[in-house]
Amino acid sequence: LWGRVRRSVEAAEANAAAAADRLAAQRLSLAAEVARTWFLRQSLERQAGILEETVRWRSKASAMQQSREQAGLVTGADSARAATEVELARADLEAVKRQRGSAEHALATLCGQAPSQFKLPASRGWRQPEFSTGLPSTLLRRRPDLRAAEQSIIAANASIGVAQADLLPSFKLLG
Secondary structure, three states, X not given: OOOHHHHHHXXXXXXXXXXXXXXXXXXXXXXHHHHHHHHHHHHHHXXXXXXXXXXXXXXXXXXXXXXXXHOOOOOHHHHHHHHHHHHHXXXXXXXXXXXXXXXXXXXXXXXXXXXXXXXXXXOOXXXXXXXXXXXXXXXXXXXXXXXXXXXXXXXXXHHHHHHHHHHOOOOOOOO
C-alpha cells in the first residue's frame, strides 16, 4: 500500500547490481595488476640485457687498462678503477636479476600458478602500446567501481523509502 515492499525489492536489486559491479571492478583491478607486473618484468629484462652488455664492455676496458698498466702507460689506480667499474656493473646486474625474479614470482601468483612451474614465453620484442589522449567522459560511465557506487546510492535511497514506509501504519491480510 505505501510502497514498502516495492522499495525493499528495489533496494535488493540495487545491492545485487552493486555487488556485481564491485566484482567487475576487482577483476579489472587484477587484470591491471597483471599488466603492470608484466610490463615491469619486461622492463627489467631489457635492463638486464643492457647491463650484460655494460659488463662485457667494461671487462674489455678493464683488460685494456691492465695491458696499459703492464706497459707502464697508466698507474695501478686506473686499472683498479676499471676493475671496480666492472664489479659495480655486475652487482647492478645481479640486483636487476633478483628484481626480475621477484616480478616473475608476483606474476605467477597473480596468474594463480605455482612460481616453480610458471614459465613465460620467450619475448619476441615488444613495444609499449600507444594511448590516445582526450578520451570522452562517457568512459567514466563504464567504470565498474563508479557503477557500483551509483548502485549503492540507489540502494540507500530505496532503503530510505522502506524506512519511511515503516513509519506509516501497516496491515496484514490473513487467509
